[in-house]
Amino acid sequence: MMESQWLLSLGGGMLAGLSALILMLFNGRVAGISGILAGALQHRAPWRVLFLLGLGAGAWLALTLGWATMPAFTTLPGWPVVLLAGLLVGIGTRLGNGCTSGHGICGMGRLSLRSIVATLIFMAAGFITVFVTHHLL
Amino acid sequence: MKLLTSLFAGLLFGLGMAISGMVDPARVTGFLDLAGAWDPSLAFVMGGALLVFMPGYFLLVKPRRQSVLGEPIVAVPTPRLDRRLIGGAALFGIGWGLVGICPGPALSLISSGQPMIMLFIAAMVAGILLFDRGLARVLVPARSKARQPHTA
Numbered sequence: 001m002m003e004s005q006w007l008l009s010l011g012g013g014m015l016a017g018l019s020a021l022i023l024m025l026f027n028g029r030v031a032g033i034s035g036i037l038a039g040a041l042q043h044r045a046p047w048r049v050l051f052l053l054g055l056g057a058g059a060w061l062a063l064t065l066g067w068a069t070m071p072a073f074t075t076l077p078g079w080p081v082v083l084l085a086g087l088l089v090g091i092g093t094r095l096g097n098g099c100t101s102g103h104g105i106c107g108m109g110r111l112s113l114r115s116i117v118a119t120l121i122f123m124a125a126g127f128i129t130v131f132v133t134h135h136l137l
Numbered sequence: 138m139k140l141l142t143s144l145f146a147g148l149l150f151g152l153g154m155a156i157s158g159m160v161d162p163a164r165v166t167g168f169l170d171l172a173g174a175w176d177p178s179l180a181f182v183m184g185g186a187l188l189v190f191m192p193g194y195f196l197l198v199k200p201r202r203q204s205v206l207g208e209p210i211v212a213v214p215t216p217r218l219d220r221r222l223i224g225g226a227a228l229f230g231i232g233w234g235l236v237g238i239c240p241g242p243a244l245s246l247i248s249s250g251q252p253m254i255m256l257f258i259a260a261m262v263a264g265i266l267l268f269d270r271g272l273a274r275v276l277v278p279a280r281s282k283a284r285q286p287h288t289a
Binding site for chain 1: 139140142143144145146147148149150151152153154155156157158159160161162163164166169170171172173178179180181182183184185186187188189190191193194197198201203204205206208209210211213217218221222223224225226227228229230231232233234235236237238239240241244245246247248249251253254256257258259260261262263264265266267268269272273276277
């Protein structure tokens with residue numbers, strides 16, 4: 001059970017890495033989800049919209065075909081916290097120019113110092129936040 | 138053609154998000170919970186992605202002057218570690234830790250219609266628009282206002 005989860009995570013991660021490689025090799029673009037979303041909101045470039053449609057369709061396909069199970073979402077906090085978290089993610093990824101995919105995969109994969117630092121910081125902030133919300137509050 | 142590769146790349150990414158378990162907020166907070174019942178398996182998501190992307194980038198992308206389809210390959214920003222990068226990454230990490238959702242998994246789950254996921258996406262879009270349409274002027278000093286290419 002434990003081992004199969006690691007393998008699924010590894011396999012899913014490899015698919016995401018392949019996706020990022022294809023987008024950069026063929027289109028010259030960075031597969032950073034927050035950046036693609038922000039760009040789609042600004043200029044509505046068709047490639048961004050299609051990437052996002054594919055993103056939704058890919059996960060839908062995996063869930064429909066039974067390659068993945070729909071999460072229970074039972075651990076999510078109340079709506080005010082979800083709202084705050086969404087705002088922080090939106091503002092933070094614009095300010096810091098990237099999220100888990102852009103900095104964590106594409107930037108780190110290029111050995112970009114900026115992305116390595118950004119990834120270390122958002123991971124640390126995530127660890128600290130979970131520590132505070134799960135163990136202190 | 139480049140629209141087709143874009144759609145295909147999106148599809149692969151969405152498959153990866155669902156199969157890897159990144160779409161499950163409980164797994165993500167479990168990964169971030171070092172002091173609790175730490176579940177390290179999601180580290181393999183980034184590991185697996187880098188295992189494919191990194192050699193592919195250095196062997197196939199970096200030697201090229203243009204993409205396979207003749208598009209310019211996006212400029213890599215000059216290595217500058219400023220308060221903007223650090224503050225932004227910290228805010229993002231706090232939001233990520235609060236719920237266990239980041240942009241890729243959130244948008245992957247759009248077809249689920251799950252109310253909290255919809256709320257998260259709406260709030261994230263609001264945050265992006267808030268920043269791009271005003272907050273940027275307040276948070277980013279004029280000096281570094283020169284538009285930085287968005288990494289992600």
